[in-house]
Amino acid sequence: MEALQRVFGKNSAYWLIGPAAVWLAVFFAFPMLSLLSTSLSDPSGSPIYGYTMTWELQNYVEAVGDYWPYMVRSLWYAGIATLLCLILGYTLAYAIAFKAGRWKNVMLVLVVAPFFTSFLVRTLSWKLILADNGWLVESLKWLHVLGEDGRLLATPFAVIMGLTYNFLPFMILPLYTSLEKIDPRLNEAAADLYSTPWQRFTKVIWPLSLPGVVGGTLLTFIPASGDYINSDLLGNPNTQMVGNKIQTLFTDASDYPHAAALSVILMVLIVGMVLFYVRRAGTEDLL
Amino acid sequence: MSLADGVRGDLKLTGLHKRYPNGFVAVQSLDLVIPQGSFFALLGPSGCGKTTTLRMVAGLEDVTKGSIHIGDQEITHAKPYKRPVNTVFQNYALFPHLTIAENVSFGPKRRGIKDPKDSVKEILALTELTEQASKKPTQLSGGQQQRVALARALINRPDVLLLDEPLGALDLKLRRAMQVELKRIQEEVGLTFVHVTHDQEEAMTMADTVAVMNEGRIEQLGAPYELYTNPHTTFVANFLGRTNLIKGTVVGREGSGADEVVKVDMYGTVASIKASRVHTDAKEGWIGIRPEKVLIQPEGTSIDAPGASLPGAVVTDVSYIGVSTDYTIRMPWGQEITCFEQNTGRRGGLIPVGTKVDVSWRPEFAFLLDSAQDAEAGIVEED
């Protein structure tokens, strides 16, 4: 510390936050301002000749009016996927933290193993697995789980399944971190104090794992509600999410102002929901 | 309803045995009866199986063989949450997400008492924690956390309260204060306390009965006075305080009944030991005498003790402690023994190193142990 002070002067703390401030300005504040200004620009411009910022609030009104069903669908799909991730992830994280013994590290590596291949490739392979004449659909038809013309690919089921699959590790890791920190002796203390196994879970383990639950659900829900790959590859036109709309507005329609307005709305919506959620969970101080 | 409402009674361990999955036998066929309402201490060195025993009683560890009863009720295989037993854990294990009041009301709530406010208040007052009721455990000092752990268990008024080295994490001064406190609380609530410790002073000052445990077995059980003055093994003799052990050979017996004594030859001097303090049938034995029972006097001056005195010893070390003085004395046969002398002022100074002294003790204080046992067993390294 003293050495630092000699180099940077008395207020070395201010110097130390310098790199972070520059980083934030370049990679966060600047693109954000650019997005905001585009969203308020005259849509008659073009990406090539540029847009003029005219405080065009009408863009927002149109974005909400035209695309609100996609918004709702996104939140709905992301919500279901998050819930499924929570149920699957909690069980697995609990098992790894308390029951895995010497297999702990192997299991953790397996959880992150999917990251060794690209997100896109993995989602594409689900497309093959769920294909109409693939072995899975054929077997389900044979078992009469699916009807004669039933299918898995291009259904909401496939999209939600894809989201759940892709974001599951983001749920498991924070949950594991929180669960692993819980002293197993607290569980014994609860047993000693007349708690049934279920009460031990609800009164001790669950409350102590809340930071992980909040962290995991945020890391799952936020990217899932903005995702468009899963719907693109595994869905159909009726499963389009807001991410798909933003993508087509940017690329196919080259309508940057409406795309930007839609992005801003999605962002505000999510930030609002997250704040509300964190308040409700009473875990501000744990985050 | 649960066993927690059952009738009270003595805690009875019968042939209690624990073999861990790795094959290690931590507790070997333990037989123990702990009377209802007593303050019982389980004393032994680290790793002797104290925690394992408590965990079996609490239901946190499976019993390999044997049984556990409270009164007439068998609880050997009952689920931990169905036993009328509570534990004060070695590391307290307080719930970090709950306030002190919530920690304390945890047990009563699980037993279906909707609003245990009054009993919480009462127990917090008893353990002097009223001010801390709405704090979280991390905001408390070690001593306060210890009392929360105690209050959290006590409020349930268990038939048996298990305390696993509850004072182990506290510094010496606080530990002494809490010993008095714990004893007061036990007398006030009248529950059976089973207190595990490896601190012999703690066990002796607090407990009505002390069981000395070694390598998974009970070596000896009794009131502190009985254990200290009449140890049955070298382990107990050394683990509870210090002992001088001198080789001797039994040469005869005299008297009968309570007055019977065994005559033991000790390098040429014959000592008499009460038959009730002789714990070997062999010809050879260890004569045990506590250092504070050893009396010394510079050669030629008269010694205040009946019986024979041993001439020809030399003081080799003097360590002045203030309240007392520790003398190390080389006996004529070369062995060094220890003598603690109260500094009553009678002597008007210390006996200097190199002084020739006569050594004696009152015969009723000596005991005779099995010479096959290790004279060093149970010696505690001073920490």
Ligand SMILES: Nc1ncnc2c1ncn2[C@@H]1O[C@H](COP(=O)(O)OP(=O)(O)OP(=O)(O)O)[C@@H](O)[C@H]1O
């Ligand atoms: N789960 C286990 N598996 C195998 N051996 C164990 C296990 N738990 C404890 N032991 C062994 O059993 C013996 C008794 O352990 P225990 O914890 O009962 O000792 P203790 O008397 O409480 O000691 P301390 O005073 O250090 O707390 C020790 O040698 C320990 O290594």
Ligand SMILES: [Mg+2]
């Ligand atoms: Mg222990």
